[in-house]
Amino acid sequence: MAETDANSMKQQLKTRHVSMIALGGSIGTGLFLTSGSSVAQAGPFGAIAAYIAIGIMVYFLMTSLGEMATFAPTSGSFAEYGNRFVDPAFGFALGWNYWFNWAITLAVDTVTVGLVAQFWLPQVPSWIFSAIALTLIFLINLFSVKTFGETEFWLSLIKVVTISFFLFIGVLAIFGIIHSDVDVMKNLNVGQHGFVGGWQGVLSVFVVAGFSFQGTELIGITAGEAKDPSKSVPKAIHSVFWRILLFYIGAIFVISALVYYQDPRLMSSADSGNVMMSPFTIVFKNAGIAFAASLMNAVILTSVLSAANSGTYASTRTLYSLAQKGQAPKIFGRLTKNGVPLASLLLTMAVGLVAFTSEMKGGNVVYGWLVSASGLTGFLAWMGIAISHLRFRRAYVAQGNKVEDLIYKAKWFPAGPIIALVMSLAVICLQDPQSFANWQWDKIAVTYLSVPIFVIPYLGYKIIKKTKVVPLKEVDLKD
Template sequence: MSFPKYKAEDSIPQAHLSQTISNTESKYSYGINTRNMDTMDPMDIEGYPVYSYDNSSQSPININKEEEKQSWGKRFADSFKRVEPQVFDPSLTQTQEAYLKSASSPLKRQLQNRHLQMIAIGGSIGAALFVGAGTALHTGGPAGVLIVWILSSTMIYLTVQALGELAVTFPVSGSFIQFNTRFISAPWGFAMAWNYVFQWIYVLPLELVAVSMTISYWNDTISPAVWVTIFYLLICGIAIFGVRGYGEVEFVLSFIKILAILCFIVLGIVLECGGGPKGGYIGGKHWHHPGAFANGFKGVCTIFPTAAFSFAGTELVGLAAAETDNPRKTLPSATKQVFWRISLFYITSLVLIGLLVPYNDPRLQSPTSSVDAKASPFVISIENGGIKGLPSVMNAVIMISVLSVGNSSVYACSRTVVSLAEQGFAPEWFGYIDRAGRPLVGLFITLLFGLLGYLAVTSKQGVVFTWLSATSGLSSFLTWGSICVCHIRFRYAMKLRERSTEELAFTALTGVWGSIASLFLIFLILVAQFWVALFPIGKKPSAYSFFEVWLCLPVVVVFYISYMIWKKDYTIYIRTRDLDIDTGRGMFDLDFMREIIADEKAYISAKPLYYRLFRLWC
């Protein structure tokens, strides 16, 4: 495929957008919001679509005036009506039309800076860390856990930097879901989009079952179906409030999770130094006996999926770009917060766990579920210090974490479904977005699969969910690897056209070499997982154990080949010279963009050293 050649200052939106995107009685145009531009921080200048209408009933002002005259019930009912789809210039290619659709999505920009910061810092902290770290400690030992989490966190940090650059440059709906199609190929974009749907669509029922298990810790006389129903309706209620509901709930839940980990870090240091009820300095004795490694090199390789699950959802910061107020300012800051989450919440807490809990502690060996508070190394370390009554507190934190992940799964899956429709990878009605900015069909599909949570009352729930979760197995690594490839190809396309990174509102601190390094780490991790899936610890080689880890691979291959046959598109990768690096940009006047960036650099350089360091890392 190829695109028309445009000069840097003549991007597709400038040349076509004012004529090509129109509703029945209105025009849609892009521009820069320059409110108080002379007195504000350059970062506050908004570089995303600004709507303008031509004296029509479609104007938001006219709509709001009409709604004020209606009753609350009428306004609520009308909010579910679909936003009129846009009509595009037929001279545009299907691919260009898809890019413009995603750039002008009617999703509401209601996520504020505080929402995005909290999602970035605490969004993916969940049971995989609170409980899964215990299984990892038993399998790999304290040194193995640190090695795996440091390597995984390095890879995540490099990937999020790349995603931040792309998402700020192209704040479109679907984010990295669409980048695969734009910078690699349509068949790969199709396969990875559906892979991401499967990665999240089974998370909601899994988390509903997990919630019922956490509740049974306090009361096991009530049927799990009751708790599944209560939490299912709660998540449905949150979805009704759209992206603002998601943001507010995640803000509160993430704050609680962060507070819990900070409290544990302080308490863990006290216990390590002998300040607990039992007293006695602990130091690094557990690293000597029973030792630093549990199962040698294979044990280290085996726990990479656990680390991946603990980081799953980190990429949601990029997915939220299309619904973020002023992404040019908030997204760079959010991507930088990942460093602090990794270093403070993950690495620091895991160092303390490795010092406080020996890997051969029998309580680590047999958790009844992935949310069993009794098997949490956080709980065990505190119990070993002589403090009683904490399992209930940690169980409550785990329950909050599970609810947070379930809420995020609805957000991620529903927005991915919309992106599928915008790119022509799913029926057009999958992209139904109502006047309140809710992707109703996407929400319906996601919540429909949530009903699988009622398998919690069956005796075969373990087998069913093992295979449901296996479809997403290592798919996070494929998602992260694709993001890095997109970033590398984007930078290469800019270099080929002699375009400077000075026109980018945010550049990855680690540059393109960071993406290359991350991609190399992902390759090594996948090779290691292939080995341990073939020859698992303590088991004979079997197809069952292999596909329990690698089922996502045949799923991706099937979708990849199916698209090629369906669309007769056998493109392996788009030639670099044909990559579109302009359509859907958050700011189209490149000269103005360069001026804003120069002003921003001058603004920061005039500030004290502490402020410059703060802006660099936060």
């Protein structure tokens, strides 16, 4: 049954779908809204340095995932690899942790849709827009994988076109082709030659940059349903990485050149739900584009829907894979005729309904804790990818195979995954180190709640099932 189900899910996503799903998951409000606060915290080149460093780390992770995904394509991605290459308890914790991350992200995004849509219709309750968004996402994911892929392609394309237009307008403004009173050299040379706050300022942006790049690992999720993953996954890895790096670095440079880093609108953008605080909007308005606010609000709305759409896909496929391995109830491992894990989709949608608790008395408290609980899950997933890849390559060689025979080989092994592992761990530890100085337990609990949500399932499964780390000679390398 599992093999039949797996076959029915394959051959439905084209290369352009695979690329755009990962691109759509990683380019969202983090770029359109919080990129301005990064410049305010670390200065122009401090922010750029942080994003380049995290971008390199993400590239290593993507190539690690690409090597495993082309060798053994699966819709369960790194949770499945954690099962096979490390320890069933590790895969169990990784899978449930990742499902929880995207399910809560769906709730967060539906709330955001309601708030953004009120820009045009402020008199309409936000929960109505949230309900419409949740229903739309459910229907898109219900019909077929192909429908989902096509929808995500066009949603992501809107973002790509917007960023490209922004970069074009920005370059014209920087060179004075579009009238601007901005002193570009003064803006870029603030602080210590573009760096503000020293190394601490750069480190503070590491966390923001890390969250911004999350979603790139969706390439691994799509591999199990991609047409010819041995070709589509490597192409997607290279195209997505360079596009993301170009978009983020290019956008931050344009923002830094055209908006002073202490501009109050820029500094408040990370904490304000007002679309007018988007650095993109500021640049457009300064360039004399009158409809900038409405334009960016529409793009941000599209961006949030795209992220929620990708997240729903990722969470349902992760839960489906867990069920296939007996690590979730069997009902979540059943597919419709269209190859959709309906029960997994319904459970994910049920978590999305948490969005509506924010409209109820005390709901903000519950909602806030759930958001905090999902905060570090993306970095834990990245650590899982690095560990799984290190184990996979060692097992592959230990069982007498030649690295040259791999369809796709990760770059800089073993340095690449080790660097990614160390950097992910550093970002987790640097979330809020000041809270440990005075042992502020309430802040520690909220900030690091994701860690016990991973550790407890891992230890619980390990104790109950009595699992052990899989010996290298016994690792399942069937592709």
